[in-house]
Each structure stands twice: as structure tokens, then as C-alpha cells.
Amino acid sequence: MSAIPPPGRAWSPRTPSRKRFCGWSRSPSSRPSCSNTACESFEETNSGVSVTTRCEKTGDVTQWTATYLIAADGAGSQTRRSAGIDMVGPATLAVMSNEYWRADLSRLPIAREAAGFIIIPDRPDLPRAGILNTNGRDRWLTVTQIGQAKDDRERPWTDQEFIEIARGHVGIPDLDVTLLNRSIWRVSMQVAETFRKGRVFLVGDCAHRFPPTGGFGLNSGVQDAHNLAWKLAFVLKGLADDKLLDSYSSERRPIAQSNANFSYGNRLRFGLTDDAVRSRNPDRIRFWINDMDNHLHSIGQNLGHNYEDGAVIPDGTVAKALNSRYYTPTDRPGARFPHMWLEPSRKKSTLDWFDKEFAVVTGPLGSEWLEAGKQVSEKTGLPLSLKQLPAADPADGFQLGMRGVVLVRPDGHVAWRMPWLPSDPAKELAGALSTLLH
Ligand SMILES: Cc1cc2nc3c(=O)[nH]c(=O)nc-3n(C[C@H](O)[C@H](O)[C@H](O)COP(=O)(O)OP(=O)(O)OC[C@H]3O[C@@H](n4cnc5c(N)ncnc54)[C@H](O)[C@@H]3O)c2cc1C
Structure with a gap:
């Protein structure tokens, strides 16, 4: 989340008391010492935005005024909801579990070569999953679908249960596995109805949530910011009219929708490839494995939009x-x-x-x-x-x-x-x- 100060002005906390500024002084060159600052609320005024933040460490509350507000607070954005901007598209296509773990697999040549693995186990006690390769050596992310609309497991896996799953997926029963962290998230395919409302701009996952199949989430967020930054700079410097900022939504929204559709197609292909492998029909398997190449080779989708x-x-x-x-x-x-x-x-x-x-x-x-x-x-x-x-x-x-x-x-x-x-x-x-x- 970042708020943009008015033209020619540095950040201006409105609270007069210095002790309530999360360590900010009123000097424009100073920086906040609070590294865990949450945006609590904002209010749009005729001339700008008034934002209330809270330092999570000290509980100190600060109020800021700014000309514009960029909401970059991720898929669950409270700022987007407060701005009254709806998402369009299905919110939950699947519920997923991420398990990030450490195990030295550097002795396996394939650990260096593959970006990820789809595990379709023969053992009925093991779930189907994807394992993403994060460093080609010893850090792995297992991504498992655990439900369609909610977590359908009887209960979450214990750490030890997951370690046994990881060992089963790799096929090394005594593999030394350390679970580093875990989280549960939803696969969505949603794009905000607009990326601008008044003085508020949505950027990144706050504006669009794609299935991660294709790797477009972060890429699109970076392109959003790249598109918006120069426009804000020109308007704040008085080189362009505010209406230039409307083009942020009209330019970026169609691209986000196109990336959402493309990512969704990639997701469907995983299911079809899975079915093909289970069918054991070699022609069907060959077809879908070959088609998977279109997931990985997508430079046109990344760079070719107009x-x-x-x-x-x-x-x-x-x-x-x-x-x-x-x-x-x-x-x-x-x-x-x-x-x-x-x-x-x-x-x-x-x-x-x-x-x-x-x-x-x-x-x-x-x-x-x-x-x-x-x-x-x-x-x-x-x-x-x-x-x-x-x-x-x-x-x-x-x-x-x-x-x-x-x-x-x-x-x-x-x-x-x-x-x-x-x-x-x-x-x-x-x-x-x-x-x-x-
Ligand atoms: C399994 C998986 C694989 C992926 N692989 C890829 C890939 O290969 N390529 C790719 O491009 N993308 C990928 N993505 C998507 C990518 O991770 C996201 O699109 C990206 O992280 C979104 O960035 P963001 O900054 O918009 O949101 P986030 O990364 O969610 O950051 C939002 C931040 O805002 C903070 N925040 C929230 N509320 C507040 C508040 N009220 N006040 C202050 N701060 C707040 C949060 O703490 C968080 O730090 C993948 C996603 C998943 C789940």
C-alpha cells in the first residue's frame, strides 16, 4: 500500500504529536522506523486521500494526507473492498495447500534440470501434487489441491504426515525433510471491475487474481506498476492532466483479463494431462504432454499485448x-x-x-x-x-x-x-x- 503525496509536498502526517508517528519525525528526509505498518482505513476528500495507518509493533496510529492512493495489498485487499470495487469472475476454483520444505536432492541430475514436477502417484495414500523447484538443490514447494470450495480433508496434515508425503512423492523413504512453512490459499480467476476509482488505484493481486499456472501474477503486477508510475509522476509534476490516469484502467484491465483466461486454460490442461496419464493411452498422453509446451512457451502473452x-x-x-x-x-x-x-x-x-x-x-x-x-x-x-x-x-x-x-x-x-x-x-x-x- 502506498499513498502518493500531493505535488511538491513530502509525506505529511496530520497528527501533531511526534510520538504517534511510528518513529517518523516531521522532517521530509526522515523515514518511518516501523517496519510493520498496516493501513487501517482511508477516506477520500475533495483534494486528496486521508489514510490511517497503525504500527503493528507499537500500536501507534498515524494519519496521512496524500493526493492519490495505490492499493497493493494483495488478493484479499481490504482497500479494494473499502473503495467499493468488485471483483468479476469465480472467487474459488480450488483450495490449495502450499508446503515449503528443505531436502538435499542435489545428487539427482533432474533436480537441476526441471522447473517443477507433476506427481501422479500410484499409491492411493499419496495425493496428486505439483512440486516446484526453487533452487535446483534443496528447497521445494509442494502445491496440493485439498478441495474444490473448501478444505475437504478430514483434518490438516500434521508436519510429520506431510514429511511422509514428501518422501513418498520423491520416492526416497528415509529422505531427510524439514518443513519450512505452509499456507492455504484459493485458486481464483478474477479481475477487478475497474483499476481506478476516484483517487484509488489497484495494482497487482489486489486488481487481479489468476490461477498460478503460467506465472502471470507477479509479472502482471510489475507491468501494472510500470504503467501507472510514469502517469502519476507526470500528473503530480503538472505535466499532464488527471485524465491521463484513467488510461491506467483502460490499458491494464484487458491485459489482466487476457492473462486470467490464459492462466485458466493452462490450469484446465493440467487436469486433461492428468486424465491422459491415468488412461495409459500413449497417443492421448503424447498429445497432452506436447500441448503442455504451450504453457511454458508464452512469450507472446507476456510481451505481445497492445x-x-x-x-x-x-x-x-x-x-x-x-x-x-x-x-x-x-x-x-x-x-x-x-x-x-x-x-x-x-x-x-x-x-x-x-x-x-x-x-x-x-x-x-x-x-x-x-x-x-x-x-x-x-x-x-x-x-x-x-x-x-x-x-x-x-x-x-x-x-x-x-x-x-x-x-x-x-x-x-x-x-x-x-x-x-x-x-x-x-x-x-x-x-x-x-x-x-x-
Ligand atoms: C503457488 C504460486 C506460484 C506462483 N508463481 C508465480 C510465478 O511463477 N510467476 C508470477 O509472476 N507469479 C506467480 N505467482 C503469483 C504471485 O505470487 C503474486 O501474483 C504476487 O505475489 C502478487 O504480488 P502483490 O504484491 O500484488 O501481492 P502480495 O505478494 O500478496 O503482497 C501484498 C502485501 O500487502 C500486505 N498487506 C495486506 N494488507 C495490508 C494492509 N492493510 N496494510 C499494509 N499492508 C498490507 C501483505 O502483507 C503483503 O505483504 C504464484 C502464486 C502462487 C500462489
């Missing part, structure tokens, strides 16, 4: 359907600007160009665009990063041409493209920036 509706200016080209297995780079508005190594040493990529500012990227013969960028930056006070591509292959996604331009956002997504040189490039560039930010 923002169609948001802080982008469509150029009339038609979006290609997302192919979850393959990533096709493109500099079309909404897409991630393609990667290209800029030096033979392969240390610097075009992706390193994008950080805090919009980047004007032109082709090898597009120096007029760089001059236009300089003029627009000087006139508007908007910092612009000016970049010129070496000759680049359109087949690698660089369709801006020798004299064209793309305007790339700080998060590396293309905001606008003009693959030719117009009569007044500065006017075109200024117009695009104004459309995007105001």
Missing part, C-alpha cells in the same frame, strides 16, 4: 490477434517498442532508452525530428529524450522507416507513430503530446 484504448494515438493500422506462444515485435501504437542491440558488445538495447521521459525515436535519415523534439521540449518545458535508430529491419518490427518517428512513453510502449516526414514535424509532435497528456 494497449488499444488509453494513452496512445491509433494510426489506423489493424491490430494483429495476440499469439500467446510467439512474440512479434512491432512499433505500432500501443505495442512495446522493439528491442535491438545498439552495440556489437550487446550491452545496450533500444529498451534502455526508455525510463522517465517520452522518447522521440527517429530513423537514420530523420534528423529533422530530433530538431523538432528539441524545439517542442524548449517551448513546452516537457523533457524529451531524442534518439536515432541505426538502419533497422522492418521484419524486426521497426516500421517507422528511414525518415519517420515514433513517440515512446516512459514505460517503453509506443504512444504515436508517423512513418514519414511531414512539412512541419514540430507541429505534429507538439500536437501528439498535447493529445496524450491534456
